[in-house]
Amino acid sequence: MDSIDDLQARLGKGGYICDRALATVTFLALKLGRPLFLEGEAGTGKTEIAKAIAAMLGRRLIRLQCYEGLDASTAVYEWNFAAQMIAIRSGDSKADVFSDEYLIARPLLEAMLPQEGGAPVLLIDEIDRTDAPFEAFLLEALSDFQVTIPERGPVTAPQPPIVILTSNRTREVHDALKRRCLYHWVGYPDFDREMEILHARAPEAAKELSQEVVAFVQRLRGEDLFKKPGVAETIDWAKCLLALDVLSLSPEVIADTLGAVLKYQDDIQKLQGSAAKKILDDARAAISA
Ligand SMILES: Nc1ncnc2c1ncn2[C@@H]1O[C@H](COP(=O)(O)OP(=O)(O)OP(=O)(O)O)[C@@H](O)[C@H]1O
Ligand SMILES: [Mg+2]
Structure with missing residues (x-):
């Protein structure tokens, strides 16, 4: 993708029609490796553009659907407690219950793991539905593209994922998070x-x-x-x-x-x-x- 026109044409070929302003900010986000923050009315193509970019680049799309009460641990990983319990009860002293076998990766961790075909597209959808503590956590994860599993230490993305955040603006997202991103308001098309x-x-x-x-x-x-x-x-x-x-x-x-x-x-x-x-x-x- 060498130019804004080229990006617009390639997205168009994939069935996503964007105007010049959206194509420009998307081009810059990809070129500079910055998260793209899209705010706008419902049903105006905010979620769809993440899918379109992933399809265009042949990357995997990883979606974190936000909702009220979503906390950092559910967004990153969970331990398979049941399997861990079974391993411990069986008395296998060699079993490492904090190994991959017992780790369930959730979207944020998934996005930091190496992927075939290059860094994935991470869609953090409807961020306005979460709360301030989750935003603060996200800010940290996005600033160094790293998440920490206390039992194992930090996991750093080999290549930063392409991050797209969307919001319906049911509340204002914190400035610190916005500052990390390139921002665009997605209005109704003409x-x-x-x-x-x-x-x-x-x-x-x-x-x-x-x-x-x-x-x-x-x-x-x-x-x-x-x-x-x-x-x-x-x-x-x-x-x-x-x-x-x-x-x-x-x-x-x-x-x-x-x-x-x-x-x-x-x-x-x-x-x-x-x-x-x-x-x-x-x-x-x-x-x-
Ligand atoms: N620019 C576009 N090009 C092609 N299709 C589009 C475009 N904008 C919207 N659409 C179509 O409209 C549908 C809804 O878009 P999408 O789900 O991305 O909206 P949204 O902005 O995420 O809405 P919400 O805020 O309700 O989540 C998509 O499935 C797609 O078919
Ligand atoms: Mg959406």
Whole structure:
């Protein structure tokens, strides 16, 4: 990968469509070996880019899905207590219960171990769901690409993994962690890019229907909704319409399939009556303009 254009083209070939800004920050993260911190709305391709990069480079993807209560020990490794107990009970005095045999590597340790084909892509997904102590721990692990197993000592990555962190910004992530990373806000794509994404992900959808779907969803995002639809919803909706052999949107079709796009009853209710028709008319006018 010699340039930003080259990276953008290669990701595109793999079905991931990114704009110039995202391609630039990704290029720099890879070139400088810095973690990439992606924040943005739901369903805008944050998780997907880690998969796309791993596929492009032929590297293994290791995913640490964050959640409330995730602690350092579960993220790094666990001992297989049951097997250790059995070894001890059997009275085998030569058994080393802290050997590999009893070690269960979790994503962070896994990412520090040598891999065939080069350093893996480590996806730390939805970091905003964890808490400050875990962030502090992560900061340390990412600063020297090393984790410590008290019974065995430190494990250092032979080659630093490619690290991608994502957040939905349900809370602010600590500055110290952000400082380590290159940062990018992943917003909703514009009409042309969303058309490209839809074409990459649902190539069977005809252009006319795709245009209506994308234009409609783009307008929906401007409405006062509790949860705005992401790109994932655009793709889902197009696939639903295809499954129903719909060739073109109508207020009736929209009412019947809106559950693919909006996931809250209050939001769906807002689109009942004349609202959907008005948005559809606007969308059509914009397409023909
Ligand atoms: N730029 C893109 N190129 C290709 N596909 C995309 C792109 N953005 C989103 N998608 C599609 O949308 C789906 C959802 O994307 P993804 O899961 O990466 O969103 P996310 O930003 O991680 O959302 P969340 O914050 O909810 O986890 C993907 O499976 C992919 O099919
Ligand atoms: Mg995600």
